[in-house]
Amino acid sequence: MTDYLQTQLRAVLDDLGGVPDDFDVALEEPANEEHGDLAANTALRLGSLLDDNPRSIAETIAERLRDRVDPHRIKSVEVAGPGFINFRFAQDYLFDGLAELLAQGDTFGRTDAHTGETANVEYVSANPTGPLTVGHGRNAVLGDTIATLLEWTGYDITREYYFNNAGRQMRVLGQSVRARYEALVGEDVPTKTLTVDDEEVEVPASFPEDGYLGTYILDIAEQLYEEEGASLLTTESLAPFRQAAEEAIFADIEATLDRLNIEMDGYANEQDLHDGGTVQKILDGLTEAGLTYEENGALWFKTTEFGREKDRVLVKQSGEPTYRTPDIAYHTTKFERDFGLMIDVFGADHHAAYPDVLDALDVLGYDTDRVEVILYQFVTLVRGDEPVKMSTRRANYVTLDDLIDEVGADVTRFFFLMRSADTHLNFDLELAQEASDKNPVFYLQYAHARICSIIDKAEEVGFSPDADVDLSLLTHEAELDLIKELLDFPQVLRSAAEARAPHFVPNYLEDVATTFSQFYDHCRIIGEDNDLATARMHLALATKTVLKNGLTVLGLSAPRNM
RNA sequence: GCGCUCGUAGCUCAGUCGGACAGAGCAUCGGUUUCCGGUACCGAAGGCCGGGGGUUCGAAUCCUCCCGAGCGCACCA
Structure with a gap:
């Protein structure tokens, strides 16, 4: 109906002349039902443009509309207030619409506004270093639902999960597992004390300072011990530990997502981007563009050239790339797959991280208008009036799985979806469990x-x-x-x-x-x-x-x- | 200090492009049931839309300054 009336209005304006082609003939649903089913503010907006009284412009437009509008769809066209044009639907239109709704059934609500277009939605993208948190839950549910909404408007959607499995984090993960494994296998293994969040935690002496303290690490170590016995003690390589951890944690993550009714179409990971040479390619590309330089043994990206506050490191002193380098590479693979629209769902803490990725893509000749970043604000769990205390560092938090256990998948999804992404979310566990x-x-x-x-x-x-x-x-x-x-x-x-x-x-x-x-x-x-x-x-x-x-x-x- | 997001009813939040008297749910108070699921419905009360300035015929919405909250400002991701 909106489309129909817009077309009619446009035609009238063309007849009248003097109205620019790009003039927006907006229709809105009035808050007050006395103002009809749809209203146009066209005459008000034309008032200054045509230098005429809005009220009389509205009368002229309404007059002409009455002559051309289909009486089976529109019952009345009236001018009201300072110059609004109010439309009332004919009942036939409602009955026809209802019949159409019933005929469409399961597909009612789908439109073909974007049929033939493709979009990639990247979400979750948590690195496999531990169970998904409540924050990841908001990300997952938001991304998944945006993807579904786009599907319902005709987009061909690819749901994608990207994770880093090549850097420091995974090394620390491997070391954490190894330390637990060694303590499990050996006898009288020396220990040390770490102070985390003002609490002291006793860990094996070989445990990394910034290691992962969650009990799931112990489970993985035990699993390894059961499968491999003590044989891994002699290996130099961290790989078996890292790999075992990645696999176990990823299996958990997928299981959690599955409980929320989320299934990805594909996964992309950092290691593949290194192996396939994509990372090197973008480093070469940026260097050829004259936008990199070396300093203190690191390779820098001249982001100040794009008005950023400081330059950013692409490759660390250690020779390892920073997170942004493979991330740029990853985005180029999306462009190569020719998605018309690419959406990234990130937590608000990442807001400073993506501009330089977009800068790089720009330099490399990609159309960054096709990339959209959706940021969502943080989630606070409350029980009634009491905030639920959490410490990520000690893995002493309510995991997404815990949350689903407590309130169910439907409630979890709904609570994440009922608030706008850019408002801080208070998730009330007490209310969520209430069946009323x-x-x-x-x-x-x-x-x-x-x-x-x-x-x-x-x-x-x-x-x-x-x-x-x-x-x-x-x-x-x-x-x-x-x-x-x-x-x-x-x-x-x-x-x-x-x-x-x-x-x-x-x-x-x-x-x-x-x-x-x-x-x-x-x-x-x-x-x-x-x-x-x-x-x-x-x-x-x-x-x-x-x-x-x-x-x-x-x-x-x-x-x-x- | 700089950047992003936010500040709307007691509480949690809507308010897509600036529009006609600022909305919902919960909480509070009052009412409705011989009846298909009353886990419902109806009504009342409750707001200087954080504050000041500005743009406009018109501002919760746009601009600007100030105040307050969260998140960032890594060779972590």
Whole structure:
């Protein structure tokens, strides 16, 4: 409908003349329903442009619109206030839309706005040094849902996970495992004391200062001991320890993601980029561009040339690249695969890290307008009023797995999605566990289950969803409100996709559930005259479809009963 | 010190492009049930949209300064 009216408005403006081609004919849904179903501020914005009274411009436009608009779609075109043009939908339009919704079923909400376009969404991307944290959870769920939203607008999506497995972190990981293994195998292994977060921890003497203290490291060491016995004591190489750790931790990560209904299409890792020569290639490229220099034994990237505060190191004194070098290389592989859109989901702590990656890609001739970075703010766990204390360093935190154990996958996903990415998230464990109307997930799922039950009951007394139906019997205000709400769904998904803002969807679904409850409160289904009952049953069915599709987009289940 | 994000009702937060009297949920107070899931619905109360200046016909939204919070400012990722 928005598209239709925009076209009509544009045509009128062309007739009038004097309006620039790039003038934005925006339509909006008025907050106040007295102002119609859609409103255009066109005349107000043209006022200064045409140097005329907005009110009279609006009258002229409205006059011409009335002549050309399809009366089966638009009931009225009115001028109001300082010069708004308000449109009211014809009921036929609502009934046609509802019939269309029912016909589309599971696919209602999908649009072809971006059909034929490809996009890569990179998310999670946690390095395999330990279990996923709650913060990774927000990343994972956000990325996954943005990907789904893009799919629903037609994009061909690749979900990708990139991790560093070649650098310092993995070496420290290997050393941590080795130290635990040696302590396990040997007898009277000397120990030392580390002070972490003001607490003293006793570890084997060979344990690295910045090693990983989590108990999962002990598990991996034990596993190695069971499989290899003491044979690894004599090896010089860290590789077996590192590898065992990477595999074990990665298996855990994948299992956790699977619980959240997340499946990646592909994984990319740093080591492959070294082995394949991609890292060297970008170093050569940047050097050829004259943007690198050596100093103190390190290779620097002249980021100050792009207005950054300081230059950045590409290759450390030690000969190892910094994280940004393979990251640049990784992005070039995405460009080589020719994605039209590349989205990276990062925590707010990374915000300073990507500009130089983009600078480098620019220099190398890639169109960085195709890369978008989504930053999300941190998550704080609270239980009622009490913040949950965590120390990442000691791995003394609530892991993502712990969180899912405690509140379930649906609630975990929903709570991560219901707030805008750039607001700090307070995750209330007490509320999350509550099975009541205080908990928005519950409210939504309850509405869905209730509708399923109503439909089942209606079928028991002889109503069929396949029966001929006269939707035009739905004339009660509560019915019309609900139909309008349901028909917004495709546009909501599209806006959410384009704004990369999944939280539009939970907010909208809550409105749907509320509007349905209002309808249900006013209008009986069973017990009414047969034709009306059939029509209302179809409206319930349509609501169920929207709730189900919406929950599906969010990656949540839509239970039939609870 | 510099950069990014944020500051909206008691609490948690919406408010896509500047628009018509600033919204929701929870909490509080009051009401509704012979009836298809009352785990619901209706209503009331509650806000100088952090503060000052500016741009505009019009600002929670844009610009600027100030205050406050979080996160960064590595040869960690």
